[in-house]
Amino acid sequence: MSDPDATDNDVSEEVVSEESQAAQPAAAESTPPAAPTPEAVDDGPKMDWYILKVAFNREDSIRDGLEKRVRMEGMGDLFGEIIVPTEDVVEFTRNGKKRISKRKLLPGYLMVNMIINDDSWFLVRETSGISDFTGAAGKPMPMDPADIERFIQKPKNEDDEDAPMKTAIPFKPGDRVRVKEGNFQNQEGEVDTIDEANGRVTVIINIFDRSVPMELDHWQIEDL
Numbered sequence: 340m341s342d343p344d345a346t347d348n349d350v351s352e353e354v355v356s357e358e359s360q361a362a363q364p365a366a367a368e369s370t371p372p373a374a375p376t377p378e379a380v381d382d383g384p385k386m387d388w389y390i391l392k393v394a395f396n397r398e399d400s401i402r403d404g405l406e407k408r409v410r411m412e413g414m415g416d417l418f419g420e421i422i423v424p425t426e427d428v429v430e431f432t433r434n435g436k437k438r439i440s441k442r443k444l445l446p447g448y449l450m451v452n453m454i455i456n457d458d459s460w461f462l463v464r465e466t467s468g469i470s471d472f473t474g475a476a477g478k479p480m481p482m483d484p485a486d487i488e489r490f491i492q493k494p495k496n497e498d499d500e501d502a503p504m505k506t507a508i509p510f511k512p513g514d515r516v517r518v519k520e521g522n523f524q525n526q527e528g529e530v531d532t533i534d535e536a537n538g539r540v541t542v543i544i545n546i547f548d549r550s551v552p553m554e555l556d557h558w559q560i561e562d563l
Contacts, residue, residue: 384454386419387481388491390473391449391463398423401468402449408466417459419452424490428507429538442507444490448473455479506538508557516542516560523553527563 393401402421409418425441449469453459460479463469472479510516514530528544531552540557543550 384456386452386454388450388452388487389455389479390445390482391451392470392473393447393449394468394470395447397468398443398446398449401466404468405449405451405463405466408462412458412462414459414462417454417456421449421451422491424448424450426505428505428535430507440507442505450482450491505535506557508533508535508538508540510540510557510560510562515563516540517563518542518544518553518555518559519561521555521559523555528553530560 402423405421409415409421424444426444427439428442430438430440451463453463464471474480510530510533512530512532516528516530518524518526518528523544526544526546528542530540531543532541534540534554538557539554540560541552541554542560544553545551
């Protein structure tokens with residue numbers, strides 16, 4: 340004679356088993372991964388500014404040569420601007436006429452915006468006239484942000500626009516010079532200070548056995 344309680348238990352177990360099996364597929368479904376946020380997307384390496392040591396007085400031609408090699412090798416995605424940092428200065432010709440010209444801020448150096456990898460490094464190092472990157476222990480060091488602002492970005496404000504343009508003066512403190520015209524013509528002396536904003540030079544001249552500072556226009560003196 341069968342046990343009615345046992346039958347009821349068997350039925351209950353089957354119902355529970357079916358409910359469990361029905362629930363398993365839902366539990367097995369995995370939640371799809373969330374889409375990456377914009378901050379999480381990696382755009383790859385960024386360009387930095389670097390300083391290159393190059394042959395003195397060949398900065399412009401070396402820059403042109405490097406730009407040509409970048410185009411020929413198809414590496415435009417690794418290089419940005421390549422510049423010779425300059426500033427505008429006033430110069431005077433031999434007949435006294437004034438003209439505006441470019442003066443190199445860092446003779447013997449170039450500045451290049453680029454991504455450093457084996458290919459770009461090799462291209463730069465193998466370009467004629469370039470000796471090396473500036474850096475420590477042979478490792479190129481990106482430029483300091485303050486130097487980027489000073490030599491490359493050079494932001495201007497209203498005060499800069501009103502400031503007088505510098506005059507290109509081919510002398511430096513300590514140079515021995517001769518006065519070539521004026522009240523002290525043929526007097527010799529030593530350059531003390533340079534005033535590029537006004538184009539004047541202070542020269543220490545010996546007069547009556549005394550050292551006297553004389554402020555002269557830069558075109559009034561010449562090298563000895």
